[in-house]
Amino acid sequence: MKAEIAQILSVLHPVAEITAWLVICQGMLQSAIYLGQLLLAYQTLRDSPPIRRSDALWWDYGDVAMPIALLMPAYNEEATIGESIRSVLALQYPSFEVIVINDGSKDGTLQALTAAFDLKPVVRPHEQAVSHRPIRGVYGSPRYANLLVIDKENGGKSDALNAGINLSRSPLFCAMDADSLLEPDALLRAVQPFVDDPYRVVAVGGTIRVVNGCEVRSGRVIRTGLPRRLLPLFQTIEYLRAFLMARLAWSRLDALTIVSGAFGIFRRSIAIEVGGYTHGTVGEDLEIVIKIHRRMQEAKRDYHIRFVPEPVCWTEVPESLRVLGRQRKRWQRGALETLARHRDMILNGNYGRVGMLGLGNALLTDAFGPLFEVLGYLLVPLFWATGLLSVDFLVAFLALTFVFGICISVGSLILEELELRRFPRARDLFILTLAAILENFGYRQLNNIWRVLGFYQYLRGKQGWGTMTRRGFAKKT
Amino acid sequence: MLLRAIWLTSVALAALSVAGMLLLIVRRMILARSERKRGQLRDALMVRVVDYLDGTGDYYHLVRLAGQHPDIAGELIGEMRQLVRGAHREKLSELVVSLGIVAFNLKRLRSRDARQRRLAAAWLAVAPGEGVIAALEAALDDPDYHVRLEAVRSLTELRAVRSVIEIVEKLGGEAQYNSRVLYHIFRQLVPELSGQLVELLHSGHAVPIKVLALDALGKSGDGALVGPISALADDPSEELRAKALRSLGELGYPDASPFVLRALDDESWRVRTQAANCAGRIGCLAAIPRLTELLGDEQWWVSYRAAEALYVLGEEGRRALADAAARPGHAGRVSELIIAEKTQMAA
DSSP states (O other): OHHHHHHHHHHHHHHHHHHHHHHHHHHHHHHHHHHHHHHHHHHHHHHSOOOOOHHHHHHHHTTTOOOEEEEEEESSOTTTHHHHHHHHHTOOOSSEEEEEEEESOSSSHHHHHHHHHTOEEOOOOOOOOSOOSOEEEEEEOSSOTTEEEEEEOOOOHHHHHHHHHHHOOSSEEEEEOTTOEEOTTHHHHHTHHHHHSTTTEEEEEEEEEEOTTSEEETTEEEEOOOOSSHHHHHHHHHHIIIIIIIIHHHHHTTOOOOOOTTEEEEEHHHHHHTTSSOTTOSOHHHHHHHHHHHHHHHTTOOOEEEEEEEEEEEEOOOOSHHHHHHHHHHHHHHHHHHHHHTGGGTTOGGGHHIIIIIHHHIIIIIIIHHHHHHHHHHHHHHHHHTTOSOHHHHHHHHHHHHHHHHHHHHHHHHHIIIIIOOSOOHHHHHHHHHHHHHTTTTHHHHHHHHHHHHHHHHHTTOOOOOOOOOOOSTTOO | OHHHHHHHHHHHHHHHHHHHHHHHHHHHHHHHHHHHHHHHHHHHHHHHHHHHHTTOSOHHHHHHHHHHOHHHHHHHHHHHHHHOOHHHHHHHHHHHHHTTHHHHHHHHTTOSSHHHHHHHHHHGGGOOSHHHHHHHHHHTTOSSHHHHHHHHHHHHHTTOOOOHHHHHHHHOSHHHHTOTHHHHHHHHHTTTTHHHHHHHHTSSOOHHHHHHHHHHHHTSOOGGGHHHHHGGGGOSOHHHHHHHHHHHHHHTOGGGHHHHHHHTTOSSHHHHHHHHHHHHHHTOGGGHHHHHHHTTOSSHHHHHHHHHHHHHSHHHHHHHHHHHHTSSSHHHHHHHHHHHHHHHHHO
């Protein structure tokens, strides 16, 4: 028996070693990328012009900012749609139109809109530039000349956005979620790259921040605060890392592969050129950006997709493990769908930095990262238990991995504090530091497990969004 | 050895993270206190400046306060100067000189920190005077694009731009000329420098610069510019032809009709769209037959703008549109929708 065990262990030993090295190499590569992102993000913020006040922006940009159509797909948003639209209609921007697309809601969304804004049927001549499900009616408000409501058959978010693109007449459109809150000057700030470089900039993304814990009144965040629960607090750190560090760095490298679906501005003509949003995908925001990259790179056109850290869109993040897990699995499926669809671009020099850096990173961190990390969770203790792995090395590597994760999160907090200072109290920084440490013990592992499950769902061909349960902004303090 | 290195790295990173955050928290507490003080100082300064404007204040107290924080005083007086006119504005201009705020910003314009130079270049727009203009002109050679841009903006506000071509050349590469911020600046150069802008149209400069000039000239309302702008009718650049038509539409003079009629047949749909729009704006009745044909253009925007133009061209245009609406096909559908939309808007 002992001889048999020894034989099995002798076979397992090289496997253990190779696996351990694979996990270590992947981890080190990913860590190096994070470190690079942090440095690039810092450099970008340092080189940016000082953040101007809203009135100064209006003075400089009011005359020359391009008109924007805000596209707000709404599905079963009866309870909050009126407040959301009122808040959007009050944005500070010289010329904008709000297009709400009721995507075949099963509740009383259209009735709520009609009652709130006194909607009447209107005629809106438009081109059929991109495809979508049939429109049942178009409505305008006698009280708000810049509000248009499209009522259409259900087809999903991509389909609703396509309908909005067809009916919009502005050179730019802003895709946003009906339940997100934009800061009053968000459009004025986000449009700056288009104003500064109107020929080359084709899309701009802004920062998404966590609204849980903030005080919201009449669709406006009037006091920034931190969530009281751990789960949204961890997500606050995650969003800081994702937006302030990663997207800023990729934008500087001209290799940004995603503009958030909750708040992104696109040049309408380019979106039409690529056929609009792709139907039947759960990662429509990633998909359209990659399609734009493909189109522009293949045509060898000079272009930029930018990220601007200051325009802020607030969103409510899940507070329960069940909903968060569903969201993360869906994100993973969306990323994998798009990576698979555009696999010929990955690490392909013909697609420039996007192919080599942006998509190469997506492959490493989004596709393989969670798999390797979960593999590590499973195999390393197993190898340790069977004596194939030294306990000293195991503990040391775990410590290094955790400490590096904390270091990167703290780096993002430092960026936030040095350049933006959105959290009002010193105490908030202390709480966020604690969260940056704690998230490495349990939350990070759970996230990776959800993403691996998302991988599995993708392989099984699962479709659909699931339901996002929201607490609503009205009670949020 | 490897194990020791791993542990040392971990400890170093942990120490770095903790120290970094502690420093930030301490820094935040110091900043919060300093901002409170700055706020108090700003409030006190505002009272003193208002008293000074009313002729009741203690000037020496004001000098002492402003001397402590010339940046706050500069920011405050700059904002106040935008809100007042006439004698009060003049008094504020004198005040920024006598309080040493102009000197402070002239010094800041030579700072090694580009951000400081940008702030100074932007602030100096509130301080007319030869010394300031000379410093801003020198800042046009700054290595930082944003400093140069702020200097141009300030020179424009001070109405001190001498040569459009010079500022265009000093601003830098072609891509940066595309900035729409420059549209705002160029528009302010009309009418004093419209002759130079016309010269730009026929110079060897890049298309984006000519587009800037065309945009500014289109906002001038000067009918004498129809000729120079129409001269771009045969320019090989589609963008220039389209922009010229847009500017002619904004000028609104019917003298542009021959150019517009020719442009309605342009091979570029963007130019045809602008031509249709322009025909409506200048009241070009001679364009009605061609606009009616364009209702069937394969490009939706051309047919839409042609229908809009027919609608604004009075009774004759609307009759042509109504006739087209009665016919089947794309042209009929667009005409019908435009009539419905315009009728609804009028109601």
